[in-house]
Every structure is written in structure tokens, then in C-alpha cells.
Amino acid sequence: MHRLKDFFLFRELAPHWAVVVLMAILIPALTAKTEKPGEFYPFSNYPMYDSFEPATYYVKVTDTQDQQVAIGTTFGIASSDVKKAFDRKLIAAKAASGGKIKKADLPPEIQQKAAIDVLQWLRTISPPDQKARVDALHGLRLHRVDITLENGDLKRQSKPVGEIQY
């Protein structure tokens, strides 16, 4: 017991262990039924990269002619945040359907609805100096790019999931 105490220094490192208990146990327990368990800004249980799967995906944005649009400069947001926003809508749709279906297998119309919501949101948050540029595009399209490992080889599949026109 003494050795354990000497190793962890619970008393001496009280603020440290308090933070560990707060972020690894208390907040995940208290936010278990929220959209993002474990997240309570600025506290987090850092769930990113907690498990590496043999399949992943990201999203990209193009105009209606499939010319890629730079997400960062055009919408003032990280491309990872666009993917997270899209993914979150898929998670919500999956939960609404009873949670028995994989996100990737959700019906196209549900994925399309999620994509449209994300594109409309992007249009509203684009920085003031980019509004005219976004308007000039007259439409946006969201593509999903799946990266998988098949028989030891990398495979990519890109497909449009939804678009808005204005």
C-alpha cells in the first residue's frame, strides 16, 4: 500500500488526480445520455483516436460542377469539424432508427438530409468576406470519401451524398 501511494502520490498530486477523476469518470458518467458523452467544454475524455478501425471516411465540399472548394478559407472552419457535424447527424439518425443499422448503411435519403443540413449550416457561417464568393457558386455539394483496407490494400470510394442550390 505504501509503495502504491509512493508511486501515485495521490496526496501530493491531488489537483492532477482530481482532474483525472473529473474527466475520465465523473463527466463521462454525467453526460452519458447527451449527444457527446465525456465532453463538457473545456473538459474532455479525449475520445479521438481511441480506437483505430480498418475503415474510415472524410467529407469534402465542391460546387455543383464538382470543383473542390477550400473548406478552411471559404467557410472559416476546419474540415474535420465539417466531418464531425455530418457524422453527428448520422449518429442521431442511427439512434432514431433504433441503433441497429450501421451509419454507412443508413438509407441514402437520410444521408442526403444530413449533408443538406451541413451545407446549409456552412453557408450561414461563412465569413463576411467570403459571402459573395459562396453566393457566386450558386450551389454546394457534399461528398463522402471512404477509405478502407481490403486484402491488405488501400481502397478509396468517393460519392456525392447531398447538395443545395441557391
Add this chain to the structure above:
Amino acid sequence: MKRLLDVLWRWEPMAHSRWELVFMRVMVALLIWDTHSAWVNQLWDPVAVIKAMAERPFAWDIPFTAQPHPNGLAMWMDVTWVSTAAVEQTLRALTFVSLIAYVAGVSAAWSLAIPVWFGILAGTLSNSQGAIGHMTQGLHQVTLGIWMASVWWALRSRKGLPLWRGFNRGQCEAEVGRQVLIGGYVVSAVSKLIESKALWFVNARYVPLHMLKNNEMKYAQSLDPAFLQMEGLSRLMLDHPVICQLLFGVGLPLELFAFVGLRNRKLAVIIGALLIFFHWSVMQLMSLFFFFNITLLLTFLVCPWWWLNPRRTAQEAT
């Protein structure tokens, strides 16, 4: 050998000298100011850095006017008021003045109150849009810890209670900031262990997929073709999974036992340098941004200014 290990393992809290605390405060203030100016993007161009620090905050605008997916305090209250132009600009101006006061040595209980809470509210609003970002969380955890330590120290001092380890205010703030910083690493490792069902090391062989995804996402963000040059390396890593497992696999025990770096300065510099190297490797391969973490580790664990000071031994004795 035993003596060396005893010295290395000794519990010896870091009592920073006054001059060291000035360095640390400057670093923390610069990081906070980056969240209002993104000056780090111009890191290798000093003139552009100064220009970004001076000009960008005036044009900086929090674009979010709603909180469709409330997170943190937004679950209980409306925080959109923080993005209204008048409030945002006033708080940013007050943040600037506060940070000057903080660097000048004014108690963090006063000088960090606005920078910390404005930062937390802005981060809360940003994380209430539907995507959770983790870039500034470490910084806001550490600064919140520093602010709380400062308030606690002031209350104890006012009541005439004995001070924590006999630390002065600055030392107490720095020690709590450091302990909070390392707490994040331990939590991250615990999450990895739980979510991967302890298979994180085994699954690290799939890292190349995520490496490609991250780099292509960066391309989607900037259309910079430099981010599309990872294909060859990804295939090489897939063919030799042990490379991934060694590089990423060692990160887990390093994070899980990062708290040993809180024992004394020598272990702090070892653990701090290893974590910085780990962040740097992941930054290169995955195009992720760990500047805040690296700078915080440099500031609170490595403390290069202390090691470079030839008079440090005498100061350590005091």
C-alpha cells in the same frame, strides 16, 4: 546506479524562481492571445507574427449566433451573447489588458479571470455547433486550473491558513497548471484503453488509413497539394505494421504514466521531451495541430530556461 534512480525518483516539487515564472506567464499569455489572432500560423515570420497579433484581433469575429447542439455550460444557459459584436470586442480588449497585467505579475485570480472565462465561453459556443474541437481544450483546462489555484491561494492567504507546500502565489499557480496539463494525457490514455478494449496497440496497425484521411481532409480544407503526398508512406507503413505499432503504440504507456513527470524537474524534462517528440511525430504524419500542447509541455515540464541557466543549482537549493 541505485543512487541515481533514487535521485530520479525523488518527490521534489518544482519551486519556480521569480524570473522563471515571468517566462512561463509570457508563454501562457502568448498562447491565449493566439486564440484571438492565430499568430502561430505565421510562426516562422516574426514580422507577420507581430502584425497578426496587432491587427487580426480587431477583425476577429465569432461567427456563431446559435447553439444548436449545446455543450458544456451551453447545456444550462444561452452563451450566444458572447458572439455579439459589442460584447466580443469589449471582452477581447479587456483580455488584452488583462494579459499585460498577468505578464506583469498581477494575481491570476484577477488578471486571468476575463481571458479564461471569455475563452471558455467562446470555446463552449464553438463546440455547441455540432462538432467537438479539441485544439484549445488543454489550454483552457490549464488556465482554468491556474485561475482557480490563484483564487484558492488568495483565500487561504487572507484567512491566514498555511500555504500549499509553502509555495508563493506564482509557484502554486504553476504547479496546479502543470498537474492539470498532465491530467489530460492520463485521461486520454484511459479513454484509449477503455474504448479499444485494451487493443489500442494491436489496432495501431490501421494508423496509415487515418493518416491518409487526415492529410486528405487537410487538402479539403486548404487545397494545398502538399497534403496529398502521404500515399507512399501509408502503403509502406501498411506493409510494415510494426512501424506504426512502435511509433503509436508507445504513446499509450507514455500518456498513461505521464504523471511520473510531476515528481521532479529531471523526470519532468524527460517525460515532457518524450511527449513533445510524440506530438511532433503525429503532427508530421497525421497533419494534426499540437502547437498548444507542445508549448504547454515546454513551458510547464521542460522549462528550457531553467536548464540553460548556469546558476540553477544554487537556486534549486533555495
